[in-house]
Amino acid sequence: MSSLRIFSTRRSDIIFWAGLCALTLGAAALGLWTGSVKLEPAQVLDALTGRDGTSAAARIVLYSRLPRTCAAMLAGAALAVSGAVIQTVLDNPLASPSVIGVNSGAGFAVALVCAAAPLAQRYTPLVAFGGALAGVLLVAGLSQRTGASRMTVILAGVAISAMFSAGIDTAVTLVPDAISGVTDFRIGGFTGVTMAQLAPAAGLIFVSLGIVFSLSQQMDILALGSDTAQSLGLSVGPVRITLLVLAAALAGAAVSFCGLMGFVGLIVPHTMRRLLGKGSLSLMVSSALGGAFFVTMCDLAARVLFSPFELPVGIILAFAGAPFFLWLLFKQRGGRT
Template sequence: MHILPHSSKGKLNGLFALALVGAWYSLCKGAIALSPGELLAGLTSSRTNGGSLSMIMHLRMVRIASALLCGSALSLSGSLLQQTLNNPMAGPSLLGINASAALSVLLGMLLFPSLAQLLPLFSSVGALVGSVIVFSLATLYRFSRLTLILSGIALSTVLGAISDALLTIFPDLVAVKVDFLVGSFAHITSTQLSLLSPILVMAMIIACMMGRPLTMLSLGDECATSLGLRVNRVRLLLLSLSAVLSALAISLCGLVGFLGLLVPHIARRMIPTHDALHLPFTALLGGCIALFADTTARLIFAPYELPVGIVLSALGGPSFLVVLIKYRRGESYA
């Protein structure tokens, strides 16, 4: 049964409406439920005059915006990676982003324990540095899809070993590591969101405009070169965009799983990659899935809540297994 219309524009509009409904529902529901009248009062009152109601609204709106933004960024990052590398199993961890972000968080807490509020900065800087190292290693050995993947795997293995060594020597860091690995939108502050959201939105807009180069790359390097595309330069640009998107999103919410890997597969089945609306649809679909997963994590055991990473893993594991089975049967990747 199709919930969305058949046209690409209709599907995108339907998904946008679904995101609005999901945001409204998440705003009303929680440990303290809000009626439509209370919701309107909270939206129109100031934080100082509205008291606790306005504070609840403020916290929930930050969380909703964080889920939509991070989910969109991670899904778009995964889609760029999978199409650029022509690898349906590609995700942010492939470039060493996850491992370098996790190590930088551990080092930040070890060296600067009083600066816990700067964890997003440690994470984003570490993730971007890891991406640069991977690109540099791949360039040394003739920049290609294979050398990039191998460089990412090698860096992830080394950095993972260093992280494990730090956790063995400094066991107090285990709590920090666990919180970061599971992923959550609960601890994102309005200050962190306001600082990083303009960069994330700009990067997503640029990424959504890269549909034509991605389509040319899908034809093969030789064909793309004959069409006037500077393959290595464009591939590096696309991978850099993917690294920036995933690094900044991870710095906010931690290693939220499956969005960057699974959402692009779902989007390809609904809108083909050569469609101009494919990338915007992928981004919005990832935001919707992250929002509904976070709402479920808040409500399923209310007033207690689960980290959203657990919910996404529970949903994503079986879904990913279905993707693997269909891929092995030879169903089209694009």
């Protein structure tokens, strides 16, 4: 009987992972294939394999759809994992990079640099990382130092977020030309993103994801609470700081090319936790895949829904994410403490 149960859970595991990988790959393929200009799958393949590098179709694929799809997948994966890490470290299911001011911290740093030193724009990912780090350390420090309740930490995060947002608005009001596509930046979007712009952020994201995955055991133990984690021999302080730095790197790198994209970091980890519930490694990996899938699909919707007009993807994300967040809030109030 029990061996049967193991078998069936293993089988459902395989179905889950296969399905998730298929969905993510499918979303990537759709992202390359679909858009306001109709292309044949063969044209897309030719462009990607380099057999055709000059036609209009190839240019659309290589210089518009490929960077966009890559950007959507990277941003989705980075923000979702950043959210999962922050939720684990703060031991708070309501936390996410956009809620506690990590994204707006990164955005403020970017806006400030763009307004004050336009020539330093290639350092954007690093600058955004710095801003995100400031945001995450502020909130984590506050919650640690004061032993504040979970709700208080969220409220503090909202306040810090509002402050950074005001900073962004000040910067873009005083120097209107600082950021091209301000709306996209404020709401989150991928219009006009290039591979050259993506490369440094992608590097930061891949390295951070690798380190986060390798720390999954420590995150499992951290999730047991500080006292238990320490009595198991984990050095809680350094591990927490390392994870927060990684969360900031992930969110900052994403914000540097896609702007203030909300809700991915909240929805995706929660959905995955509900679907899987096996531990941190599976949570992090599935969040990365699920985030990539979700943002790519939302970006697709943003491009196609009102074609030839385009919505910033953040709008679609918010329409999908806000109801979920509300549901989570009320469930939290009625459910466990």
